[in-house]
Amino acid sequence: MSLLRFGVTLLLFAYSLGKTPSFSIDYKNDCFRKDGEVFRYISGSIHYSRIPRVYWKDRLLKMYMAGLNAIQIYIPWNYHEEAPGHYNFSGDRDVEYFLQLAHDIGLLVILRPGPYICAEWDMGGLPAWLLKKKDIVLRSSDPDYIAAVNTWMGKLLPMMKPFLYQNGGPIITVQVENEYGSYFACDYDYMRHLSKLFRSYLGDDVVLFTTDGAGTGYLKCGSIQGLYATVDFGPGGNVTAAFAAQRHAEPRGPLVNSEFYTGWLDHWGSHHSVVSSTIVAKSLNEILSMGANVNLYMFIGGTNFGYWNGANGPYAPQPTSYDYDAPLSEAGDLTKKYFAIREVIKMYRKIPEGPIPPTTPKFAYGAVVMKQLQTVSDALDKLSFSGPVKSIYPQTFIELNQAFGYMLYRTRLPVDCNTPTPLSSPMNGVHDRAYVSVNGVPMGILERNTAITVNVTGKARSQVDILVENMGRINYGKNINDFKGLVSNLTLGSESLIGWTMYSLSIDEAVSQGLLGETQPTAPPPPPTNLSLPAFYEGSFIIPDGIPDLPQDTYIKLPEWRKGQVWVNGFNLGRYWPSRGPQVTLFVPANILSTAVPNNVTVLELENAPCSSGMCTVEFTDTPILDALVQPDSEQHRRLFSKEDLL
Numbered sequence: 001m002s003l004l005r006f007g008v009t010l011l012l013f014a015y016s017l018g019k020t021p022s023f024s025i026d027y028k029n030d031c032f033r034k035d036g037e038v039f040r041y042i043s044g045s046i047h048y049s050r051i052p053r054v055y056w057k058d059r060l061l062k063m064y065m066a067g068l069n070a071i072q073i074y075i076p077w078n079y080h081e082e083a084p085g086h087y088n089f090s091g092d093r094d095v096e097y098f099l100q101l102a103h104d105i106g107l108l109v110i111l112r113p114g115p116y117i118c119a120e121w122d123m124g125g126l127p128a129w130l131l132k133k134k135d136i137v138l139r140s141s142d143p144d145y146i147a148a149v150n151t152w153m154g155k156l157l158p159m160m161k162p163f164l165y166q167n168g169g170p171i172i173t174v175q176v177e178n179e180y181g182s183y184f185a186c187d188y189d190y191m192r193h194l195s196k197l198f199r200s201y202l203g204d205d206v207v208l209f210t211t212d213g214a215g216t217g218y219l220k221c222g223s224i225q226g227l228y229a230t231v232d233f234g235p236g237g238n239v240t241a242a243f244a245a246q247r248h249a250e251p252r253g254p255l256v257n258s259e260f261y262t263g264w265l266d267h268w269g270s271h272h273s274v275v276s277s278t279i280v281a282k283s284l285n286e287i288l289s290m291g292a293n294v295n296l297y298m299f300i301g302g303t304n305f306g307y308w309n310g311a312n313g314p315y316a317p318q319p320t321s322y323d324y325d326a327p328l329s330e331a332g333d334l335t336k337k338y339f340a341i342r343e344v345i346k347m348y349r350k351i352p353e354g355p356i357p358p359t360t361p362k363f364a365y366g367a368v369v370m371k372q373l374q375t376v377s378d379a380l381d382k383l384s385f386s387g388p389v390k391s392i393y394p395q396t397f398i399e400l401n402q403a404f405g406y407m408l409y410r411t412r413l414p415v416d417c418n419t420p421t422p423l424s425s426p427m428n429g430v431h432d433r434a435y436v437s438v439n440g441v442p443m444g445i446l447e448r449n450t451a452i453t454v455n456v457t458g459k460a461r462s463q464v465d466i467l468v469e470n471m472g473r474i475n476y477g478k479n480i481n482d483f484k485g486l487v488s489n490l491t492l493g494s495e496s497l498i499g500w501t502m503y504s505l506s507i508d509e510a511v512s513q514g515l516l517g518e519t520q521p522t523a524p525p526p527p528p529t530n531l532s533l534p535a536f537y538e539g540s541f542i543i544p545d546g547i548p549d550l551p552q553d554t555y556i557k558l559p560e561w562r563k564g565q566v567w568v569n570g571f572n573l574g575r576y577w578p579s580r581g582p583q584v585t586l587f588v589p590a591n592i593l594s595t596a597v598p599n600n601v602t603v604l605e606l607e608n609a610p611c612s613s614g615m616c617t618v619e620f621t622d623t624p625i626l627d628a629l630v631q632p633d634s635e636q637h638r639r640l641f642s643k644e645d646l647l
Helices: 002-016 053-065 095-105 128-132 143-163 188-202 216-222 239-249 277-289 336-346 507-512
Strands: 023-026 031-034 037-039 042-046 070-074 108-112 171-175 207-213 228-232 256-261 293-300 366-375 388-391 406-412 417-424 433-438 441-447 453-458 463-469 500-504 535-541 554-557 564-568 571-576 585-588 599-605 616-621
Touching: 023 207, 042 053, 053 095, 053 293, 070 095, 070 293, 095 108, 095 143, 128 143, 143 171, 143 188, 188 207, 207 216, 207 256, 216 228, 216 239, 228 239, 239 256, 239 277, 256 277, 277 293, 277 336, 366 599, 433 453, 441 453, 507 564, 535 616, 571 585
Parallel strands: 042 070, 042 293, 070 108, 108 171, 171 207, 207 228, 228 256, 256 293
Antiparallel strands: 023 031, 031 037, 366 535, 366 616, 388 500, 406 463, 406 500, 417 453, 433 441, 433 463, 535 599, 554 585, 554 616, 564 571, 564 599
C-alpha cells in the first residue's frame, strides 16, 4: 500500500502543477512523446530474476551511468507462481522494489510481463503446472490456458498499474505476449483477448506493444490492431531493411528495435558466444542515427541460479551462466563493450556526470577438501519427503507434482541378464538425462536425443535405479510443452518394464536443512564403466572475520568433477558440466557467504567424482572461465542472432 500511496501522491502533485504525466505515440511525427515533448529511449535489458537483490542497485546505476534512460524487464510467471495460487514477490522476487529502485535512480521501464517471455528461461516463463492438462495448447485460446492467464494477470497487472508513467511511475510501455509471430498457433483471438485483458487492468492510456523478428512473416501473426508493432534484430545486418519490416506493419510511428543483441546465448557443448564490441557499436550508431528507439538485449545477463535455465531444440539446454557477452558481465563487471557503447550514446544524449560504480572485487578463497556423504539411493528417506509412489508404468515429473530437479525411478529386472542386455527408451522418452544402476552398480547414462540405450547385467529381481535429471524446459518454439522424467516406458530387450516405484526428490530442502549424512565406506563390485553412483559430497571453508571488505564475490571451479549441482550455504548455484563446457566456473555472489560461521559446500556429482584416487577438492577462484569448450556437440543449434535456428 505504501507504493500505491507513493504513486497517488506523485499523481496529485502533477495535477497540482496543472500537468498530468503522459507517454504516447505521435504517428504524425513518427516518434514517442513524453509529457508532450519528443522522446527517444535508449534502453538496456536486465533480468532481476538472474541477479541477487543486493546487487540490483549496483547494476542499475551502471546502466544509468552508461547513458541509458530506460531499462527493459521481463516478469517470469513461473518465478512468482510456482504452484497455482501461491504467489511469491519477496526477497529476490520483489519486482515492486526493483521498479521503485529503477525509478529512484532515474530510469524509465519497458515492461514485458508475458505471459510468455522466452528469455532462455525454463519453459519461457510459463509455469510447468500448466502441463497438468496433458493436451493443453499453450499460448492459445485453449480455455484452461486462458483461465490460468486471466488469474495470473489479475494478480500481476494491478500491482503494476501504480508504476505506470501516467500514474507517476517509471513504466512507459508494456509488451503483450512476446515474439508471437514465431509461434505455430497464430491465434488472433488469443492476442485480442490479451489486449483486452491488459487494457482492462492498465487503462486506455498506456502504450501496449508487440515484438517480433524483423521480417514480414513474423509480423503477420505477431501483430494486431491496437498493439504497436516493434521488431528485434542484432548487429552487423541491414538496419534499413530491418526497420522496413516494421514499417510494413506500422507505416507511421517511432522506429523501435526492442531487442538489439549485444551478444548471444550459449548451450552446453557449444562455443561461448562472443560478439565484437566494434560491430555492436557500429550498428548501434547506425540505429541511433536514424532517430530510432533501441533496447540493448542484454545489457547484463546474470545467472540461471538453481534450475531456471531453459533449452532449445533439437534439445540443447543452456548453461548456468547467462553472461551473454553483455556490456556488463555475469558478475556486473565493466567491460570493453560497456565503454564502447557509452561512447556511442554520448553522441546522441548527455551522459550523467560522476563516477561509474567500479567492478566489484573478486576473491580466490582457494581449495576446499570434499568428503563423500550418502549416495542418492541411500539417502532416499531424507530426500523424498512425499514418499514412494507405485504404478505399472513410469509417471512424469508433473504427474508427481514436481517441477524441477531430479526424480528417482525404481524397478526390477524381470529376467536374468547374464550377458549385456539393452535397456532402451525406444520412444526417446528420457527427459532429459538418466543415470542407471543395477544393485548399486553404475551401468551407464541415457540422454535425450543422444543415447537411448545402455547395456545392463544382473540377476532376475535385481533392483534397477534410474535417477532422471530435468536439465531445463524448452523455452522457444512449438515444443515448449516439455514434459520431464520418463515420459514413455523403457524396454529391457524387447520386453516393456512394468512395476515402477517413483520418488520425488526435495534435494534443495534436504541440503539447506543439513539432512544428508555420511555412510560407512564399502567396497562395491567394480563398475563396468568409469561411472560412480550419483552421490553427495561436502566440505567447508572459513572466511576470516575482521578483514575489511570480506566476503567478496568469487567463482567455484570443480577440477576433474564431471557433472552435477552445487550449493553454497544451502543456496543452489546451479549446474556444473565442465566435461562438456563451455562454462567451467560458477558465479558465487558475496551475499551468500559468511564470515561468522564456516561456509558449507555441497556437491551432487552425477557421473564420477575425482575422490576415488585420493583427496578431492573444489576451488574458489577470482577469475571466471566461460569459454572452455571441452566436448563439442555434434549439432549446430544456432547462428548468431537467428532465432529460427533454435526451433
